[in-house]
C-alpha cells in the first residue's frame with residue numbers, strides 16, 4: 001500500500017465510526033491510517049467531508065485527538081475487552097473533555113423555513129476543517145448517548161480492532177469477513193477442547 005493510502009474499510013458506517021476505524025489491524029498488527037496530512041486528506045474525501053482548503057499538521061493533530069477520544073469513549077460505551085483496541089492510557093474523563101471541547105464550538109439554533117417549518121440547527125464558532133470536526137463530534141455525541149441500547153458495537157473478529165454501528169439489532173461483526181473468521185475460530189476451539 002502506498003504511504004498515503006487509507007483503506008476505506010466500510011463506507012456505510014456513520015462518520016464518527018469511520019473516524020474511529022482509522023485505527024485498524026491485520027495479521028501484521030495495528031495500523032494508523034491517519035499518520036500523515038496526505039492520509040487525512042484522502043480520508044476526508046472518502047467520507048465526503050466538504051473541502052475546506054489545504055489541510056495542515058494542526059488539522060491532522062486535531063483529527064487524531066478527536067479520533068483517540070472517540071475510540072476511548074466507544075470502548076467505555078460497549079465495555080470493549082480487546083486489549084489491542086483500547087487505549088488504556090487515556091482516562092475516560094480526558095476523552096470526554098476532548099469531545100466536549102470540540103462540541104463547545106457549536107450552539108443550537110432554532111431556524112424556520114417554509115418547507116421544514118421550525119427545526120433545530122447548529123451555529124459553529126469555527127470555520128474550515130475545525131467546523132467539520134465540531135460537526136463530527138456532535139454526531140459522535142448523538143451516537144454515544146442513544147440510551148441503554150447503544151447501537152455501537154466492538155467487533156470481536158479474530159484480531160479486529162474496529163467498531164461498527166448496528167444497522168440491524170443482531171449484527172455482531174464489522175463485516176462478513178470477520179463473522180466468518182470468528183465462526184472458523186470457534187469451530188477449531190471446540191474441536192481442540194473436545
Ligand SMILES: [Zn+2]
Pocket residue numbers: 155156157160161162173174175178
Ligand atoms: Zn471486524
